[in-house]
Amino acid sequence: MDTQPNIRPYTPGDNAPLFALWLRSVRATHTFLSEGDVQAIAPLVRDGALVALEVWVLEGGDGEHLGFMGLDGSKLEALFIDPAHAGQGGGTQLLAHARAIKGALTVDVNEQNPAALAFYQARGFVVTGRSPTDGDGRPFPILHLAEASR
Numbered sequence: 001m002d003t004q005p006n007i008r009p010y011t012p013g014d015n016a017p018l019f020a021l022w023l024r025s026v027r028a029t030h031t032f033l034s035e036g037d038v039q040a041i042a043p044l045v046r047d048g049a050l051v052a053l054e055v056w057v058l059e060g061g062d063g064e065h066l067g068f069m070g071l072d073g074s075k076l077e078a079l080f081i082d083p084a085h086a087g088q089g090g091g092t093q094l095l096a097h098a099r100a101i102k103g104a105l106t107v108d109v110n111e112q113n114p115a116a117l118a119f120y121q122a123r124g125f126v127v128t129g130r131s132p133t134d135g136d137g138r139p140f141p142i143l144h145l146a147e148a149s150r
Contacts, residue, residue, distance in 0.1 A: 007097045010055035017065045019046045021082050028083040032112035058090050069094045076107040104147045111141035
């Protein structure tokens with residue numbers, strides 16, 4: 001990222017590029033999911049989360065979609081960075097924006113995604129619970145995290 005990325009609210013025109021970004025990101029980071037799992041979840045993201053959540057877009061100076069997050073109140077429901085831009089501070093920038101507008105946050109993380117867990121723990125989150133399945137009953141354990149008391 002040559003220039004400081006901008007965070008802006010989602011617009012309907014963002015749906016297709018953010019869905020494509022989600023697919024690239026999930027395939028790069030959620031290696032525990034089969035392609036069938038990804039295809040089963042895809043409509044829930046494209047037709048549900050991207051339109052139902054409070055979505056914020058991280059874009060580069062050229063308008064390129066670098067990442068996004070989806071909020072439901074103070075719960076971070078989604079945070080995805082394009083794999084080509086991972087590790088460059090975009091996730092931390094989105095997280096800081098969420099904290100600025102919502103205060104203390106909670107987030108759920110797939111237990112099989114240790115990189116995501118490490119990301120949140122390095123930014124002050126602690127595990128507060130565990131569910132043996134995801135929200136749709138699939139066999140993907142979920143760790144529940146909240147920001148540690150400050």
